[in-house]
Amino acid sequence: MPTRSADALDEALRARGLRSTLQRRLVLDAVAALGHGTPEQVCERVQVEAPSLSPSTVYRTLELLEKLGVVSHTHLGHGAPTYHVSGHEHIHLVCRRCGAVQEADVVQAGALAQEVADRYGFATDVAHLSLDGVCARCAGKHPTPAGR
Amino acid sequence: MPTRSADALDEALRARGLRSTLQRRLVLDAVAALGHGTPEQVCERVQVEAPSLSPSTVYRTLELLEKLGVVSHTHLGHGAPTYHVSGHEHIHLVCRRCGAVQEADVVQAGALAQEVADRYGFATDVAHLSLDGVCARCAGKHPTPAGR
């Protein structure tokens, strides 16, 4: 159902008097298809359909889409920001061993945010919360952590 | 009391048959002094004392120190990893408006980790937990969030 998001995109663009272009749609579709992806991953994915779509455009478009509120980004694991379509908010569990990113719906996150708000006056964006750790699979595989 | 950490460092190095050098001590001191800092910040800081100490060495040393377990790194806010001395573990509250990083001691983090462990079998590294949001000061200043 790519039509839905396309429409939503069009709408958002029109609202700001911006233009609806193929590349913008492709970038959004790629983000949606990936679930969560770095700019590079989006580039790769998008260039399958449109090899001429340049990285510059991907970067610019991601920024734009974020401003429009249709996607948002978090910083998981290492340096690269990870984009995902807005709305489908969740917590990320990032495994430091295998790098896998699992999405989770966690009740306690609210309690945590509440405490931080009360004690530090800090308004946590729960949607951008990501946890670093070791996933079940890796924990099973390597009971004794190695150096590297 | 920089003597303490110097000794600890020496010890850790010896244990692995590695050499104790001035630059390694300087890098560790810089990390300790900064509380939490990116490689670049460490470079800057370290080059005050030793202008010839090269970035390469800083990068290599941070990696080494981490392997030794005397420092660890997290990813706050944007891309750059942030290093801090191990032991003094805490949660980071990163303000997306002003970029300020506040350290917090939060009880609920344990409950959160527990839930994730129970439901997903994911072993959270609580020490690397960082929250994205808006700090008290910024919330007060700009009641109406802007686009950029």
Place this chain on the structure above:
DNA sequence: ATAATTGCAAACAATTTGCATTCAG
């Protein structure tokens, strides 16, 4: 028609790597 958007190529910044020199053990 007209200005927004794109693609390209060059500019940039941050990090990594190879290698000759230096220095701790």
Place this chain on the structure above:
DNA sequence: CTGAATGCAAATTGTTTGCAATTAT
């Protein structure tokens, strides 16, 4: 002495920017 560690400079990688050509409106 001897190999580990450093400093330098060049190579990479990921991202940004300027500008002419393109294209949605």
